[in-house]
Amino acid sequence: MAVTPAPLxxxxxxxxxxxxxxxxxGLLAELTYAFGGPFHFLLPDAFDANLHAMQEALAAAGVDGFVYFAKKANKAAIFAERAAALGAGVDVASAGELSEALGHGVRGEHLVVTGPAKDSLLLRLAVQHGALVAIDALDELDSVITIALSGRVRPARVLLRVLPPVQPHSRFGMTEAELATAVDRCVGAGDALRMEGxxxxxxGYALQPRADLAARLTDLCLTARVKGLEASRISIGGGLPISYTDADTWHAFLQTQRPAHYHAGKTFQTSDFYPYHSPLAGADALAALLATRPEKTGTTLASVLRDAGLELLLEPGRALLDRAGATIFTIQGVKDRDGYQLLTVDGTSLSLSEQWFSSEYLPDPQLIPKDPAAPSGTFPASVGAATCLESDMLTWRKITFPRRPRPGDLLLYPNTAGYQMDSNESPFHDLPLPPKVVVDQTDRPRPRWRLDRHST
Structure with missing residues (x-):
């Protein structure tokens, strides 16, 4: 009995x-020839627009706020450069990231240093340059106080990170008892330390828990002020989603996807997929968060912040990089399988980092044929990498391409600037890391390009 194939x-x-x-x-074909391998192109105008939208959302809600770009979301220098030019900051978690940000124009006081168990070099650089440090543990606070007392150049600036009650097993943040001790140590440090909040x-991306915890931090600030601490700011981190596709398509995908849709019958848990559609995304999600009513307050988060005279800090990464770049591979081999093709491209799935988290980067890649006159139709294909690993697949799913893929054709993976490009990159097999190209489309009939200035 014939088996009916799964609709693609x-x-x-x-x-x-x-x-x-x-x-x-036509720029992509030229760049493919120039680099002889995969590459990423960056669209800084999109970053600018996303940042402006968040700043406008804060202003519309009447909230004093400051946006830090979470540098871990993309290593490219251009985004730190744009943050510096547009009055934003950068969130860093290593001495390398801090140095890169400073080197691309970000002022020290516009840096926030996050991450757990920061090493002594990172803490020393942070204090020397006037960066704000999110303190994650008591021994870290002691180290910062020691550095500040030994240098006496300027006071160390710190926030105390709270362990979320709704995520008690998180490895980030301090318990209530630890926070109480930390507050007392901040008081004892005197002028050597500025405890800013x-x-x-x-x-996760749920708004209500984030608003509830922000309101709790507001109460902590008010209590800390009684003890003589500044406590004028709170940071809510990132957690602003973006949408890659529309709602109907996303929900239909979740309801119907099954192993037959993937090469080798690969299975995925839908809970492991990033939420590729969000009804509220980016700046709209921020506006909705500010309009959310934290429990037991009876008013909006924006009103809670205004009434307490607090500045809201946020550290978005992906949300600032929405539509700020894409990734290009060249097809170098095609095999026919039972009802579909298996493509091999000139790179690895390490340049689509989602593949390495028991998941799949789901937005459909776009086929850019070398011969635009190639016959049209419906041509399903999965996409593999140029490595010797069976599991190294860029796309397990059988993508419906409108033309038959052929060697020399390009594949464009859309909207990859947020985390996909480089968080897992590796020169496996001595393959070069894909370069990043900054594209300038301003007032020109044809875009210009240059290599990004990231030092490594």
Whole structure:
């Protein structure tokens, strides 16, 4: 008895005119020839627009706020440069990231240093340059106080990170007892330390828990002020989602996806997928968060912050990088399988980091044929990497391409600037890391490009 093949799934990315313009310009074929391998292109205008939208959301809610770009989301220098130019800061978690940010124009006082168990070099650099340090443990606070007392150049600036009650097993933050001790040590440090407030690291994208915890931090600030501490700011971290596709397509995908849709019958848990659609994304999610009513307050988070005279700090990464870049591979081999093709491209899935978290980067890649006159139709294919690992697949899912993929054709993976490009990159097999190209589309019939200035 014949087996009816599973209808193919599609997950097209939302329209992105800037990326479409780069494709239409013909620039990608030239860059492919120039680099001889995969590359990423960056669209800094999108970063600028996302940052402006968040700053406007804060202003519209009447909230004094400051945005830090979470540098871990993309190593490219251009985004630190744009943050510096537009009056934003950068969130760093290593001495390398701190040095990169300073080297690309970010002022020391516009840096916030996060991450657990920071090493002594990072803490010393942070104090010397006037960066704000999110203190994650009591021994870390002691180290910062010691550095500040020994240098006496300027007071160390700190936030105390709170262990979220709704995520008690998180490895980030201090318990209530530890926080009480930390506050007392801040008081005891005197002029060597400026305790500017509290922060938290909260996993997930739900707005209500984030608003509730922000309100709790407000209460902690008011209590700390009674003891003579500044306590004028709170940081809510990141956690602002973006949307890669529309709601109907995403929900249909979740309801119908099954092993037959993937090469080798691969299985995925839908709970492991990033939420590729969010009804509120980016600056809209921030506006909704500010309008959320924290429990037991009877008013909005924006009002809670205003009434307490607090500045809201946030550290978005992915949300600032929405539509700020894409990734290009060249097809170098094609095999026919039972009802679909298996493509091999000139790179690895380490340049699509989602593949290394028991998940899949789901937005459909776009085929850019070498011969635009190639016959059209419906041609399903999965995409593998140029390595000797069976599991090294860029796309396990059988993508529906409108033309038959052939060697020399390009594949464009859309909207990859947020975490996908480089968080897991590796020169495996001595393959070069894909370079990053900054594309300038301003007032020109054809875009210009240059290599990003990241030092490594």
């Amino acid at each position: 799934l599609v997950l097209p990315a939302l329209p992105d005119p800037a990326t479409d313009a780069v494709v239409a310009s 509290f922060s938290f690291h909260l996993s």
